[in-house]
Each structure stands twice: as C-alpha cells, then as structure tokens.
Amino acid sequence: MSDAITNWVERIRSGEVRALARAITMIEDSRPESLLLLKALFPITGRARVIGLTGSPGAGKSTLVDQLAREYRKQEKTVGVICVDPTSPYTGGAILGDRIRMQSHHADPGIYIRSMATRGFLGGLARATTDVATALDASGKDLIMIETVGVGQDEVDIVRLADVTIVILVPGMGDDIQTIKAGIMEIADIFVINKSDRDGAERVEREIRAMQSLAIRKDSWTPPVIKTVASEGKGISDLAAAIVNYEQYLREKDLLLTKKISNWRERLVEMLREALLQRVLNERLTEADLTHMAAEIAEHKRDPYTLVEEIVGGFAETSHHGDTEARRKARVAADQIP
Amino acid sequence: MSDAITNWVERIRSGEVRALARAITMIEDSRPESLLLLKALFPITGRARVIGLTGSPGAGKSTLVDQLAREYRKQEKTVGVICVDPTSPYTGGAILGDRIRMQSHHADPGIYIRSMATRGFLGGLARATTDVATALDASGKDLIMIETVGVGQDEVDIVRLADVTIVILVPGMGDDIQTIKAGIMEIADIFVINKSDRDGAERVEREIRAMQSLAIRKDSWTPPVIKTVASEGKGISDLAAAIVNYEQYLREKDLLLTKKISNWRERLVEMLREALLQRVLNERLTEADLTHMAAEIAEHKRDPYTLVEEIVGGFAETSHHGDTEARRKARVAADQIP
Numbered sequence: 001m002s003d004a005i006t007n008w009v010e011r012i013r014s015g016e017v018r019a020l021a022r023a024i025t026m027i028e029d030s031r032p033e034s035l036l037l038l039k040a041l042f043p044i045t046g047r048a049r050v051i052g053l054t055g056s057p058g059a060g061k062s063t064l065v066d067q068l069a070r071e072y073r074k075q076e077k078t079v080g081v082i083c084v085d086p087t088s089p090y091t092g093g094a095i096l097g098d099r100i101r102m103q104s105h106h107a108d109p110g111i112y113i114r115s116m117a118t119r120g121f122l123g124g125l126a127r128a129t130t131d132v133a134t135a136l137d138a139s140g141k142d143l144i145m146i147e148t149v150g151v152g153q154d155e156v157d158i159v160r161l162a163d164v165t166i167v168i169l170v171p172g173m174g175d176d177i178q179t180i181k182a183g184i185m186e187i188a189d190i191f192v193i194n195k196s197d198r199d200g201a202e203r204v205e206r207e208i209r210a211m212q213s214l215a216i217r218k219d220s221w222t223p224p225v226i227k228t229v230a231s232e233g234k235g236i237s238d239l240a241a242a243i244v245n246y247e248q249y250l251r252e253k254d255l256l257l258t259k260k261i262s263n264w265r266e267r268l269v270e271m272l273r274e275a276l277l278q279r280v281l282n283e284r285l286t287e288a289d290l291t292h293m294a295a296e297i298a299e300h301k302r303d304p305y306t307l308v309e310e311i312v313g314g315f316a317e318t319s320h321h322g323d324t325e326a327r328r329k330a331r332v333a334a335d336q337i338p
Numbered sequence: 339m340s341d342a343i344t345n346w347v348e349r350i351r352s353g354e355v356r357a358l359a360r361a362i363t364m365i366e367d368s369r370p371e372s373l374l375l376l377k378a379l380f381p382i383t384g385r386a387r388v389i390g391l392t393g394s395p396g397a398g399k400s401t402l403v404d405q406l407a408r409e410y411r412k413q414e415k416t417v418g419v420i421c422v423d424p425t426s427p428y429t430g431g432a433i434l435g436d437r438i439r440m441q442s443h444h445a446d447p448g449i450y451i452r453s454m455a456t457r458g459f460l461g462g463l464a465r466a467t468t469d470v471a472t473a474l475d476a477s478g479k480d481l482i483m484i485e486t487v488g489v490g491q492d493e494v495d496i497v498r499l500a501d502v503t504i505v506i507l508v509p510g511m512g513d514d515i516q517t518i519k520a521g522i523m524e525i526a527d528i529f530v531i532n533k534s535d536r537d538g539a540e541r542v543e544r545e546i547r548a549m550q551s552l553a554i555r556k557d558s559w560t561p562p563v564i565k566t567v568a569s570e571g572k573g574i575s576d577l578a579a580a581i582v583n584y585e586q587y588l589r590e591k592d593l594l595l596t597k598k599i600s601n602w603r604e605r606l607v608e609m610l611r612e613a614l615l616q617r618v619l620n621e622r623l624t625e626a627d628l629t630h631m632a633a634e635i636a637e638h639k640r641d642p643y644t645l646v647e648e649i650v651g652g653f654a655e656t657s658h659h660g661d662t663e664a665r666r667k668a669r670v671a672a673d674q675i676p
Contacts, residue, residue: 042641265632294603303380
C-alpha cells in the first residue's frame with residue numbers, strides 16, 4: 001500500500017470530512033485509485049449497521065430518514081446518509097428542497113449526507129452505492145442509511161442488500177401496492193405506513209397483512225408494520241425500536257452472519273459481472289471494434305449470438321483450457337521456464 | 339444446424355403459432371437450445387419495425403397498444419406485442435384485466451400477444467425481450483410493439499432500443515414528469531398525451547415543449563406531441579401517422595442504419611456482460627465456491643475487491659497473455675502438436 005493511500009485511510013478513519021468527501025467523489029467517478037483505496041478501507045469496515053429505505057415517490061422517505069437521523073443523533077450515534085435519486089434532472093425542484101432541508105444537520109459533524117444521481121455510473125449504481133457505504137463505514141459511522149425511490153430494479157437491489165430493509169408506504173395512493181415494482185413487497189424486513197394520519201392507513205395495513213399471509217419468510221420473521229407521521233416526528237422512536245428488535249431477532253436466531261453472507265454473495269456476482277465486462281472492454285475491444293461489429297449485425301452480415309460466443313470464448317481461453325494431453329505437457333514445460 | 343432446428347425455424351417462418359410460442363417459452367427459460375434457435379432465426383429477421391412504448395402506471399398504455407394494433411390490422415399489417423410487466427405478482431388484478439381485454443384479438447391469427455413478468459430472467463429482462471422480438475420478427479410480423487411500465491432503468495433500456503420509442507404521459511398526474519425516472523423524457527421519439535380529454539393536457543404539452551427547448555437531439559428531430567383518448571380510439575391514426583413520419587425522417591436523413599448500429603452496439607455490450615458472467619459461473623465457480631467466498635468476505639477474512647480482481651484475472655489469463663518470450667516460444671511449439 002502506498003504512503004498516500006495509508007495516509008488517506010488514516011484521515012478517513014479519524015473522521016476527517018474532507019478526506020471522506022474526496023473518497024466518495026473518487027468512488028463515484030470510478031477512478032482507478034478508488035479501487036486501491038477500497039481495498040485498504042475494507043479491513044476497517046464491518047462495524048456500521050446499514051439500513052435501506054425505499055418507497056414510491058411522495059411516500060415521504062426523505063423526511064422519515066431525516067427524523068430517524070435525528071433520533072439516532074439523540075442516542076449519540078453517528079450517521080451517514082446516502083440518497084439515491086432516480087428522478088429526472090429536468091425538474092429536480094422538490095428533490096432539491098428535500099436535500100436542502102436535510103442540510104439542517106449541516107453544523108453537526110456526527111452526520112454526513114450524500115446524494116447520488118442514478119445515471120452515468122461506470123460499473124453500476126449498486127456498485128457505487130455499496131462502495132460509498134464502505135467509505136462511510138470506514139469513517140466510523142455507527143449507522144448508514146441508504147434511501148432510494150423504489151421504482152426500479154436497481155434501486156430495489158440496492159436497499160435489499162442492507163442489514164435491515166424498510167419499505168415505506170402511504171395511505172390514499174389507491175393502487176400504490178398494485179403498481180409497486182415486483183419484488184418490493186418481498187424485500188421488507190419492516191413496513192412503515194407514513195402519513196398515517198391520512199384516511200386509508202388501516203386499509204394499507206390490512207393489505208400488507210393479507211399479503212404476508214400468502215408467504216412465509218425463510219427466516220420466519222414477520223415484518224412489523226409501523227405507523228409514522230414523519231413530518232411531526234410521530235412513530236419515529238417506534239421505528240428505531242423495530243429496527244433494534246429485528247437485529248435482536250437475527251442475533252438470537254444466529255442469522256446475522258447468514259444474512260451478511262447471502263448479501264455478499266449477490267454483491268460478488270454483481271461485482272464480477274461488471275469487472276468481467278470492463279476487462280474485456282479495456283483489453284480486447286476498442287470502441288471502433290464495437291461499432292464495427294454492431295454495423296455488421298445491423299446489416300445482417302453476422303449474427304450477434306455467435307459473435308458474443310466468439311468474444312467470450314476468446315477471452316476465456318486460458319492456457320490449460322481444452323488442451324490435448326500433449327499440448328498440456330508441453331505447456332507445463334513452458335511454465336517451468338523461469 | 340440440426341434437422342430439428344431447421345424444421346423448427348421453417349415452422350416459425352411460416353407463421354405457425356405453436357412453433358413460435360414454444361420458441362418464446364424456451365427463450366424466456368434461457369434454455370441452451372434457445373441459443374441455437376436464435377442463431378438460426380437471426381438471418382431471417384430485420385424486416386419488422388420495432389416500436390417501444392412506455393409510460394407511468396395508469397397512463398393507459400395497454401389500451402393505446404390495443405388500439406394501435408387494431409389500426410395496423412386495418413392496414414393489413416401483422417402485429418406482435420410484448421408486454422413487459424413489472425408490477426407485483428401479489429396484486430395483478432388490473433393488469434390481468436388488461437391482458438384479458440387484449441385477448442379480444444384472440445381469433446385473429448395476424449396478431450400475437452405475449453406478456454413477460456420482469457423477474458427471474460436468467461441473463462436479464464432486456465436480453466429476453468430482445469430475443470422474443472427476434473422470434474416475432476422471424477415469424478413474419480410487420481410490426482412489433484414492446485410495452486413497458488417506464489419506472490425502472492431496465493424497462494427504459496428495453497424500449498429505448500426499439501426503432502421508434504414512444505413515451506406516454508397523462509394529464510392530471512401533477513408531478514408526473516417530475517417523478518418520472520431519469521432518462522425517460524430523453525428517449526422519446528414521439529410523445530403521446532393520452533386521456534387528453536382530461537384537464538391539464540395543455541399543461542403537460544407546455545412542459546414537454548419547455549423541456550425540448552433545453553436540449554437539441556443529435557439527429558435534429560423534434561419529437562411531436564400526439565394527443566389521444568385511447569379508450570375511444572381518438573388520435574390513434576394520428577399516432578400511426580407520426581410513427582411513419584419519423585421513419586420517413588430517418589430514411590431521408592440516412593439515419594435508419596445509424597440508429598440500428600447504435601442500438602446494436604448497446605445490445606452487444608449487454609449480451610457480453612451477461613455471457614461473460616454466465617461463462618465464469620458455469621466453468622469456474624460453483625455455488626459452493628461463491629458461498630465460501632461470500633462467507634470469507636462477511637467475516638472480513640478477505641476483501642471483495644482483491645477477490646474479484648483475482649477471479650477476473652484468472653479467467654482472462656490466456657495462453658499468450660503476459661508471457662515471457664521463452665514461454666511464448668515454448669507455447670508456440672506446444673500449439674503445433676496436432
């Protein structure tokens with residue numbers, strides 16, 4: 001590890017905000033140095049509890065996260081917040097407002113808030129979010145909240161890999177549950193009905209219960225339904241308690257490590273998918289190659305299926321793969337040449 | 339090519355519905371035979387025009403697609419429809435209703451409709467949708483409509499790669515444009531304001547125009563805004579005409595092939611990403627390996643970044659890569675052994 005990296009890691013570990021901010025920017029930009037940094041940061045992570053929160057637009061996620069952050073600060077825990085924001089860059093008014101509101105914590109060094117847009121991440125948004133969480137963890141944050149709008153598979157995948165996943169619903173959106181993305185109801189460890197002073201909160205709860213009666217989770221946990229009015233701070237301590245309860249349950253049942261392993265397994269596959277593609281694009285295919293191939297396909301001179309097989313086959317052809325015995329022996333000899 | 343595949347391709351080409359349905363099921367299941375079939379089908383594709391349609395839940399997409407299909411059938415064109423449906427499997431009531439309504443075409447052999455859920459596709463939904471479109475194209479359909487709910491990046495990516503992309507908006511959803519997924523406004527070749535007899539249609543049009551004034555497209559095309567009331571069949575022929583206009587524009591400007599090449603380029607990268615991962619998972623890593631690695635990461639015995647580098651490095655290590663001259667020569671010799 002270079003001195004520069006060692007020094008940087010030390011500054012992040014000691015909680016220096018500028019060192020952390022620089023690390024996150026580098027991770028977002030997917031710069032080569034970020035990989036060196038992440039390797040060095042990983043050994044000092046694993047302490048933070050990661051909470052994923054998702055829900056439809058308008059469910060009041062930002063306010064809820066804001067209130068939960070206050071609650072944790074009261075408990076003298078440090079907090080990192082990652083806001084993953086897939087809404088259009090054209091009309092970011094409301095969202096910008098949310099972010100500004102959250103800056104009310106600005107003077108508090110115990111909380112760090114970072115927004116991430118969903119577009120333009122080399123290697124994927126899920127990768128970038130996970131890596132930013134790693135940096136926050138290394139900086140000593142006790143809790144990391146990842147907030148996404150649960151409309152896309154990407155965003156669902158991100159919160160699903162948290163230690164605790166919270167799905168936020170609101171009454172009066174009528175077909176809210178109906179139109180919610182497949183998989184989002186299944187991922188909740190805890191349900192929140194926010195704006196629960198509105199008409200229809202009971203109906204939403206009944207719908208959740210009806211849905212729960214259809215499927216039993218592998219870990220036998222029944223996700224509780226917590227009612228909040230985040231804008232008035234109501235129900236927030238109940239939610240914090242529900243999070244503690246769930247963690248307690250995982251610990252008692254010896255499922256905490258099981259869950260972490262299962263999460264890492266999925267992350268590993270994602271990291272592999274991206275790393276393999278990047279390697280091929282960096283080493284084997286130029287931009288011009290890709291365009292040339294695409295043209296041949298568009299003109300129906302080649303079929304894409306065979307072409308992809310050829311590229312993958314060429315890339316995967318290692319020295320020992322598919323060899324005859326004679327070739328293998330000759331190669332063993334070749335490998336012994338110093 | 340095996341006789342079975344040749345025969346199957348012939349039956350699909352001649353428009354036999356059962357052969358087509360079986361092909362699509364095989365593609366959805368990502369069975370190994372499907373790759374052989376797709377290779378054989380590709381040369382007889384390229385005739386169909388692919389139209390992608392997306393919009394928020396409740397925008398009336400299904401009705402619009404239904405009406406557009408009727409319009410094309412009046413013009414004696416054959417139609418394939420792929421409905422990509424990301425809504426929760428728990429409460430599929432409304433959606434099921436839509437699908438049943440579309441079955442009103444059931445007796446017409448000139449139209450084929452297929453719904454696809456968004457979950458559980460090995461190799462990704464975009465891959466499966468594209469391949470199903472290939473099968474429909476090979477079966478001689480003049481037009482293929484791909485309908486998605488534009489809430490996720492996956493769904494946006496799917497329609498974006500059509501020859502013509504239509505984004506459907508509705509008045510009175512207030513913050514509809516605001517909360518729409520990043521990228522969705524940028525992808526429209528044609529905007530439709532459906533349910534345009536409702537209050538607020540003018541406002542939606544103004545918002546689109548305002549947005550258009552901010553960005554000029556590379557192809558200099560200004561996407562028209564078509565007003566429809568799909569449930570009454572209003573504006574459907576205008577929409578069909580707008581689609582023809584856009585194609586005409588692309589042809590005149592010599593952009594049709596350019597667009598196809600650009601689309602194929604993106605598809606190629608997606609296909610590569612998936613094929614590389616599958617190859618590694620099939621050949622190099624067992625399920626047990628993955629779980630073991632995930633456990634080591636979860637227990638902080640290894641860092642995931644170095645681990646992924648090692649796997650990718652091992653996979654990419656071809657016989658000629660990173661060799662010393664002596665090794666290379668020995669290997670050249672080894673390769674000459676018959």
